[in-house]
Amino acid sequence: MKDVAAQLGVSTATVSRALKDDPAISLATRQAVAEVAQRVQYRPSAAARRLRTKSTSLIGVVMQSVGDGYIGAVVLGIQSRARELGYQPLFFATEGQSDLEAQALEVFLSEQVTELITVSPSASVPRQAVAEGLHVAVINSDEAVPARRIERAATGRTLPAETGRGAEPMIKHIAFDDLGAGRLATTHLIELGHQRFVHLRGPNVRSSLLRLLGYRQALTEAALWPQPVLTAAEPFMQSREAAVTGFLEAAKPPLAMVAYDDMSAVAALHAAHRAGWRVPQDLSVIGIDDIQFAAYTNPGLTTVAQPKHRLGALAVDAVTERDAAEVTVLDGELVIRESASAPNSGDPQ
Amino acid sequence: MKDVAAQLGVSTATVSRALKDDPAISLATRQAVAEVAQRVQYRPSAAARRLRTKSTSLIGVVMQSVGDGYIGAVVLGIQSRARELGYQPLFFATEGQSDLEAQALEVFLSEQVTELITVSPSASVPRQAVAEGLHVAVINSDEAVPARRIERAATGRTLPAETGRGAEPMIKHIAFDDLGAGRLATTHLIELGHQRFVHLRGPNVRSSLLRLLGYRQALTEAALWPQPVLTAAEPFMQSREAAVTGFLEAAKPPLAMVAYDDMSAVAALHAAHRAGWRVPQDLSVIGIDDIQFAAYTNPGLTTVAQPKHRLGALAVDAVTERDAAEVTVLDGELVIRESASAPNSGDPQ
DNA sequence: TTGTACGCGTTATCAG
DNA sequence: CTGATAACGCGTACAA
Numbered sequence: 001m002k003d004v005a006a007q008l009g010v011s012t013a014t015v016s017r018a019l020k021d022d023p024a025i026s027l028a029t030r031q032a033v034a035e036v037a038q039r040v041q042y043r044p045s046a047a048a049r050r051l052r053t054k055s056t057s058l059i060g061v062v063m064q065s066v067g068d069g070y071i072g073a074v075v076l077g078i079q080s081r082a083r084e085l086g087y088q089p090l091f092f093a094t095e096g097q098s099d100l101e102a103q104a105l106e107v108f109l110s111e112q113v114t115e116l117i118t119v120s121p122s123a124s125v126p127r128q129a130v131a132e133g134l135h136v137a138v139i140n141s142d143e144a145v146p147a148r149r150i151e152r153a154a155t156g157r158t159l160p161a162e163t164g165r166g167a168e169p170m171i172k173h174i175a176f177d178d179l180g181a182g183r184l185a186t187t188h189l190i191e192l193g194h195q196r197f198v199h200l201r202g203p204n205v206r207s208s209l210l211r212l213l214g215y216r217q218a219l220t221e222a223a224l225w226p227q228p229v230l231t232a233a234e235p236f237m238q239s240r241e242a243a244v245t246g247f248l249e250a251a252k253p254p255l256a257m258v259a260y261d262d263m264s265a266v267a268a269l270h271a272a273h274r275a276g277w278r279v280p281q282d283l284s285v286i287g288i289d290d291i292q293f294a295a296y297t298n299p300g301l302t303t304v305a306q307p308k309h310r311l312g313a314l315a316v317d318a319v320t321e322r323d324a325a326e327v328t329v330l331d332g333e334l335v336i337r338e339s340a341s342a343p344n345s346g347d348p349q
Numbered sequence: 350m351k352d353v354a355a356q357l358g359v360s361t362a363t364v365s366r367a368l369k370d371d372p373a374i375s376l377a378t379r380q381a382v383a384e385v386a387q388r389v390q391y392r393p394s395a396a397a398r399r400l401r402t403k404s405t406s407l408i409g410v411v412m413q414s415v416g417d418g419y420i421g422a423v424v425l426g427i428q429s430r431a432r433e434l435g436y437q438p439l440f441f442a443t444e445g446q447s448d449l450e451a452q453a454l455e456v457f458l459s460e461q462v463t464e465l466i467t468v469s470p471s472a473s474v475p476r477q478a479v480a481e482g483l484h485v486a487v488i489n490s491d492e493a494v495p496a497r498r499i500e501r502a503a504t505g506r507t508l509p510a511e512t513g514r515g516a517e518p519m520i521k522h523i524a525f526d527d528l529g530a531g532r533l534a535t536t537h538l539i540e541l542g543h544q545r546f547v548h549l550r551g552p553n554v555r556s557s558l559l560r561l562l563g564y565r566q567a568l569t570e571a572a573l574w575p576q577p578v579l580t581a582a583e584p585f586m587q588s589r590e591a592a593v594t595g596f597l598e599a600a601k602p603p604l605a606m607v608a609y610d611d612m613s614a615v616a617a618l619h620a621a622h623r624a625g626w627r628v629p630q631d632l633s634v635i636g637i638d639d640i641q642f643a644a645y646t647n648p649g650l651t652t653v654a655q656p657k658h659r660l661g662a663l664a665v666d667a668v669t670e671r672d673a674a675e676v677t678v679l680d681g682e683l684v685i686r687e688s689a690s691a692p693n694s695g696d697p698q
Numbered sequence: 699t700t701g702t703a704c705g706c707g708t709t710a711t712c713a714g
Numbered sequence: 715c716t717g718a719t720a721a722c723g724c725g726t727a728c729a730a
Binding site: 043044045046047048050051056065066068069072075076079080083088089090091092093095103106107109110111112237263266269270273292293295296297298 | 392393394395396397399400405414415417418421424425428429432437438439440441442444452455456458459460461586612615618619622641642644645646647
Binding site: 010014024052053 | 715718721722723724
């Protein structure tokens with residue numbers, strides 16, 4: 001900056017202002033400054049700027065892993081929206097190690113991050129973060145929001161920010177409508193004409209519970225409740241496959257399965273194949289999430305898609321806008337492929 | 350820092366040194382400082398530190414996308430190694446938009462990043478980056494390394510850094526041994542007893558060419574060359590499936606296929622299924638990469654795994670060590686699942 | 699063994 | 715409309 005100032009015979013203060021298009025600077029000098037800055041390849045020092053103004057435009061992002069396809073898509077949404085708004089995201093994958101979560105927070109604090117987005121790690125990080133005065137948004141939190149509040153939100157879409165003292169930072173929640181997704185998936189199967197159902201439920205977390213609830217609600221409304229619910233001992237593929245295999249042994253086609261998520265559905269597809277059940281002729285399977293791979297299973301997986309990109313983008317908005325809604329719930333969308341069809345249909349088409 | 354100094358009645362300089370465990374500071378004061386720093390929750394300002402010392406410990410990472418499972422794993426490797434060495438990675442996904450690549454570089458320069466890692470974006474970014482004086486490493490570059498050099502490296506494992514003026518920064522290459530992977534995959538099929546092969550090749554990039562070369566070499570050495578090579582018009586699943594479908598129509602089992610990568614192999618699995626070919630009884634398929642999903646295809650995909658994590662970790666080393674090898678080549682590892690078996694074997698096991 | 703003083707590159711305040 | 719000047723938090727040469 002000194003260089004630019006020297007070349008034009010003006011002060012650095014003028015250069016600084018001209019670069020920000022300060023209207024108090026004459027148009028002529030503004031252009032001159034811009035031109036010289038361009039010529040000497042002037043690059044503002046982010047560090048110096050941060051030191052001076054306390055605003056860092058840094059937004060920290062903590063997530064479990066980045067390799068699982070679901071979070072990757074969310075991260076992309078975060079990144080693109082952040083850049084649109086002039087923020088620089090700082091990513092930190094914890095790989096499920098809680099000491100890394102603490103470390104992430106430490107790093108963010110050193111970097112003077114003021115906004116934090118979390119993609120379902122432990123609840124302690126968001127808590128500590130608000131305690132430190134950060135603005136934080138949580139995407140698909142596993143437990144921080146009381147179930148009944150989410151449920152209310154799931155019908156009303158969005159709850160206004162709480163009316164207490166507005167200056168007090170609080171955790172914003174951006175969530176996929178798990179309950180609605182469970183309902184949507186189940187309803188699709190009902191409309192296809194199925195009578196006998198089974199749900200392969202997930203681990204003991206909010207999303208799993210809500211999806212199960214949606215399954216039950218849809219069935220209840222169709223006067224088809226009760227129906228069986230399968231529980232895998234552990235959230236691993238083998239355990240899920242075993243659960244499905246066991247169930248299939250004592251069952252007869254046609255059957256319709258709502259899986260907790262796409263990976264569970266894939267496990268079900270395997271189990272069905274091994275057990276000699278044809279999908280979708282004998283067994284219709286529907287997943288939830290629409291991971292990238294869902295398009296490539298055999299048969300292609302019918303599922304309820306999460307708006308992963310928007311989830312990320314909205315989290316950025318929530319954390320940067322002062323008056324964002326306290327909780328925002330996003331609808332799933334039915335994606336029809338080949339794994340679910342009418343019962344007894346000879347042709348899966 | 351002033352606070353800590355004031356509380357102890359020492360100068361900030363002392364605090365600064367004590368925090369760095371400067372042996373010139375008495376043990377007593379060092380401990381006292383550490384204790385107070387802890388108590389007042391002192392957090393060093395990364396910005397101030399960067400401003401003062403020009404070293405930022407920031408390493409920029411440019412990649413195409415983060416959602417595809419392969420890059421995600423590499424990114425994890427980068428991150429964990431970077432943290433071990435005290436570096437802070439700055440990620441930037443370009444989504445294939447070249448204007449974003451330029452923007453990424455701009456951001457990095459403003460942040461005073463001095464090390465840059467690239468996961469196969471366009472070659473222009475690394476070039477510009479070295480021009481700016483950055484240390485750069487490229488993971489699985491698509492074209493920057495002359496083929497014969499990679500080939501030489503593929504047999505000798507590692508080439509020493511060039512002996513010219515050592516101070517001059519140059520692009521380091523970290524590469525998967527694509528040639529060897531092609532050979533390994535093909536050899537596995539040969540050893541299984543196959544006689545008739547086909548290769549589904551990839552787009553016109555280095556990795557595709559080298560894998561094809563490996564396919565040819567292995568077959569030539571087994572006196573089985575020539576064998577057919579399939580080319581998909583475009584690098585999309587549909588195009589790949591179409592290519593395989595067309596070929597299968599005019600072919601007879603048993604057949605052994607080496608696919609360019611796991612996604613190509615998945616496309617082949619689909620095409621085979623539609624055409625009524627059983628895998629692996631009629632058609633053995635082997636992929637390359639070992640993406641997360643390879644374990645969940647039906648049947649499970651036999652493939653040659655890339656050491657994705659190590660690729661990332663070594664890139665960090667290459668970019669942080671002054672005397673790292675110019676090009677490092679990593680071997681693939683055979684992962685046997687169910688998609689490849691001996692020809693005519695009744696039981697895929 | 700410790701303190702003093704300066705500067706890193708910016709921006710904000712206050713004068714002019 | 716523009717220029718001096720101070721200060722952000724830290725590290726380090728130099729002096730004590």
